[in-house]
Amino acid sequence: MSTQQQTFGFLSGGQRPSAVQTAEGGRPPRQNVVIEAGAGTGKTTAIVAKVLDLLLGDDDVAPERMVLVTFTEKAAGEIADRIQSALTEIERGADRWPVNSDQPLFQVGPAARRAVERQLARIDALRSQTIHSFCQSLLRQYPIEAGIDPQFRIIEGFDRSLLYGQIFDDWIDDETRVRALPQAAREWEALLEQCTYLFLARGYIFTMLEKRHLLLDERYDIGTIAEYEQILIDAVAASMSGSITSRRWPATCAKSI
Numbered sequence: 222m223s224t225q226q227q228t229f230g231f232l233s234g235g236q237r238p239s240a241v242q243t244a245e246g247g248r249p250p251r252q253n254v255v256i257e258a259g260a261g262t263g264k265t266t267a268i269v270a271k272v273l274d275l276l277l278g279d280d281d282v283a284p285e286r287m288v289l290v291t292f293t294e295k296a297a298g299e300i301a302d303r304i305q306s307a308l309t310e311i312e313r314g315a316d317r318w319p320v321n322s323d324q325p326l327f328q329v330g331p332a333a334r335r336a337v338e339r340q341l342a343r344i345d346a347l348r349s350q351t352i353h354s355f356c357q358s359l360l361r362q363y364p365i366e367a368g369i370d371p372q373f374r375i376i377e378g379f380d381r382s383l384l385y386g387q388i389f390d391d392w393i394d395d396e397t398r399v400r401a402l403p404q405a406a407r408e409w410e411a412l413l414e415q416c417t418y419l420f421l422a423r424g425y426i427f428t429m430l431e432k433r434h435l436l437l438d439e440r441y442d443i444g445t446i447a448e449y450e451q452i453l454i455d456a457v458a459a460s461m462s463g464s465i466t467s468r469r470w471p472a473t474c475a476k477s478i
Contacts, residue, residue, distance in 0.1 A: 265296075266319065269303045270326035272347075273318060276340045277311070277333035284340065284347035290355050301349040308341040389423060 254271060258264045268289060275282040291297050307318050311333065317325035327333075350358070357375060364371040376384060396405050416422040 265300055265303055268300055269307050272304050273307055273327045277336045281336055284344050287347055288355060289349040290352055292351060294351055297349045297351055305344055308337055308344060312337045312341055
């Protein structure tokens, strides 16, 4: 199955994006759809119209064969509610959707009228999820293939912070006491000389962990401290004196920004 990407700009005057691009014969293509647009441009409306066409069109796609993926729980819930509301409006006799629009995105034909009651009865099977929730559901279905414990659970919030803290403390103990190496000791001394306190070093390390994907990307090169150490020293001195002047950053540093 191919993927169709739709990018919508900001629309004015009540215009709505066309949610369905038809293939030969007038039917929408059976493919994945990605919609990118700014706030208030009609993304949810376009998605609902696309789903209506799949549910109530000639293809008669079952809700459980569709998955809608978005970034937030709020957006996922709103999309599901809007789809159910649209189906309810059509079941009650609406001949178009949106109902009061001069430019409806979905016209209710005989096939849609016949299918709406059946599809509305099983609409709860349609999955409207966040990216994390969708990935979690896949891992639940295929834990052996993914090489993970079938009873895994997602930790968030305080529990995640607590686990990070425990792992960090064990790592520090291993680095500085259990398997302490001369080179590691010198590196920790240099780090603490700059950070002053261990809890500050911990904050810097956790920040780097969140950006670790950049460290693995060969396109990024932060250079060496020698390349911009003097620039940072000058910047601090200038800020203390109240006269900050701009300087050109090293090429390696500029490339990574």
